[in-house]
Amino acid sequence: MSMSNNKKILLICIMFIVFVFGGLACAYAASERLVLTGSSTVAPLVGEIARRFETMNPAVRIDVQTGGTSRGINDTRNGTADIGMVSRALKPDETDLHAFTIALDGISIILHANNRVTTLNKQQIVDIYTGKITNWKSVDGADARITVVNKAEGRSTLELFLHYLVLKNSQIKPHAIIGDNPQGIKTVAGNPNAIGYVSIGAAEYEAERGVPIKLLPLDGVDAAIANVRNGTFPLSRPLNLITSCEPQGLARRFIEFARSLQTHDLVEALYFVPVEVN
Amino acid sequence: MLKINAMRWRHFYLDRLVQVFVYLAVLTICAVFLWILIDLLRGGFAHLSWNFLIESPRDAGRAGGIGSILVSTILILLVALGAALPLAWTTAALLAEYVSTTSKFGIVVRYSLQVLAGVPSIVFGLFGNAFFSIYLGLGFSILSGGLTLACMVLPILVSTAEAGLRAVPDSYRLSAAALGMTRAATLIHLLLPIAAPTLAAGLLLGIGRAVAETAALLFTSGYVDRMPGSLLDSGRALALHIFDLSMNVPGGDAPAYASALVLVAMLLCINIFAMKLVQNWQRRRTILE
Numbered sequence: 102m103s104m105s106n107n108k109k110i111l112l113i114c115i116m117f118i119v120f121v122f123g124g125l126a127c128a129y130a131a132s133e134r135l136v137l138t139g140s141s142t143v144a145p146l147v148g149e150i151a152r153r154f155e156t157m158n159p160a161v162r163i164d165v166q167t168g169g170t171s172r173g174i175n176d177t178r179n180g181t182a183d184i185g186m187v188s189r190a191l192k193p194d195e196t197d198l199h200a201f202t203i204a205l206d207g208i209s210i211i212l213h214a215n216n217r218v219t220t221l222n223k224q225q226i227v228d229i230y231t232g233k234i235t236n237w238k239s240v241d242g243a244d245a246r247i248t249v250v251n252k253a254e255g256r257s258t259l260e261l262f263l264h265y266l267v268l269k270n271s272q273i274k275p276h277a278i279i280g281d282n283p284q285g286i287k288t289v290a291g292n293p294n295a296i297g298y299v300s301i302g303a304a305e306y307e308a309e310r311g312v313p314i315k316l317l318p319l320d321g322v323d324a325a326i327a328n329v330r331n332g333t334f335p336l337s338r339p340l341n342l343i344t345s346c347e348p349q350g351l352a353r354r355f356i357e358f359a360r361s362l363q364t365h366d367l368v369e370a371l372y373f374v375p376v377e378v379n
Numbered sequence: 380m381l382k383i384n385a386m387r388w389r390h391f392y393l394d395r396l397v398q399v400f401v402y403l404a405v406l407t408i409c410a411v412f413l414w415i416l417i418d419l420l421r422g423g424f425a426h427l428s429w430n431f432l433i434e435s436p437r438d439a440g441r442a443g444g445i446g447s448i449l450v451s452t453i454l455i456l457l458v459a460l461g462a463a464l465p466l467a468w469t470t471a472a473l474l475a476e477y478v479s480t481t482s483k484f485g486i487v488v489r490y491s492l493q494v495l496a497g498v499p500s501i502v503f504g505l506f507g508n509a510f511f512s513i514y515l516g517l518g519f520s521i522l523s524g525g526l527t528l529a530c531m532v533l534p535i536l537v538s539t540a541e542a543g544l545r546a547v548p549d550s551y552r553l554s555a556a557a558l559g560m561t562r563a564a565t566l567i568h569l570l571l572p573i574a575a576p577t578l579a580a581g582l583l584l585g586i587g588r589a590v591a592e593t594a595a596l597l598f599t600s601g602y603v604d605r606m607p608g609s610l611l612d613s614g615r616a617l618a619l620h621i622f623d624l625s626m627n628v629p630g631g632d633a634p635a636y637a638s639a640l641v642l643v644a645m646l647l648c649i650n651i652f653a654m655k656l657v658q659n660w661q662r663r664r665t666i667l668e
Contacts, residue, residue, distance in 0.1 A: 145440070164519060167602045168598060300629070303629070372629050
């Protein structure tokens, strides 16, 4: 009796699996499809753009995959992906690819609004972050210990910041490690002796709304979205879509959509800076 | 007399000391688990709701839910287990019942499984991407993700099942042979049911490893978070979703906590359910037969 029971359970399991596999395989219908791979910084943004594009074009499916910038370049070159995502400008040996900037990423050094310091040069920032300068006195500030706020491993802002200062993350001596932009802004706004860095979009937004932080200029250029957009602000990078040849058909339509005004709210929601496309 | 007394006291204290250490170790382990659970509950419970479980993610995962991701995760798991279980358990039966412990063939198979068990998951991911996704042309799909995971959990399933079968006393096999049962019948009707709890424990370990996998799935089942329409669609697994929310999406911490909470709850439910199932099954067999 128990044997027949077991067999029944087994049969139900097998039926279920066959049903799931078979049913799903039948539902699979090929439609117009676009595959994107590349930078994990760009992927959440492109995923959202793709979702909006899909709702406007119901027959189209856009699969966004990640794996990093170099993977995006490789997959685009060998044809695994139709479009690649790259979180930097193309290098001189990558001129075989076509790049289309969909957004800009810029970060700003932030201090508490009451901090006397109004400017820091690159070497001073390096010294503060590596622990060589530990008091604001050494950079014409008040006599107070500096609280160094760093980003958690894996954040794109951390990568960009380290790249700009030519540092490794292991060289940095942080007092606080924070995750996202709002957390960084809260930390600095709540500590008059803190120094941190966050996405420029988020910082400007909060500073305009009266949060007590100030954005430091870098190399004499004001930290402002406008300066990221015109390319003069040093701590910024373009977020690109790349193709191996001049895009045609669906790929071309998608790239045009990603660069249009219709996606600016999505770009800003992820604290990036939209590019102006006329 | 005094000496004997002193020795007795020493033994008493030593005994107590060991007891205290044992309890301390157990408490530490429980505390780690509770700490993780409380941290997840604090960070994610407020975000949790019925809609969170059934909706698809929106706004890069910061709004909406994890419905489509749960479906993808379960499908990947079903594919992985569907492919790995028959292979693993037959291999275990061969190693435990048909080949002697010292045979060259058995040693080679066992050794290769041990090597497979030590391979980092990202290597499985790259292999899965090269073999299933590109060579077999499955692309970024739930199928290639599930098959990659199947390769990953094979060593755990085989070694636990083999240990379970070996733990059955030889007298059972001899009695069965004396009664004229064939080897296959002994295996199916006698040895496998007795080893069932070990098989279930191995299965749970395998499920745990599969559900928690991120690196192997990034390049195989992919990153697409819409509801999968078929096994050939790309689908994002829950662990990958948590990783993405906490690493790449600003403001994604609350949904990441909530998703992690769901993942832990899911694993707990699977564990409890499987344990109960095995218990019931064994009790019924021993009563009826």
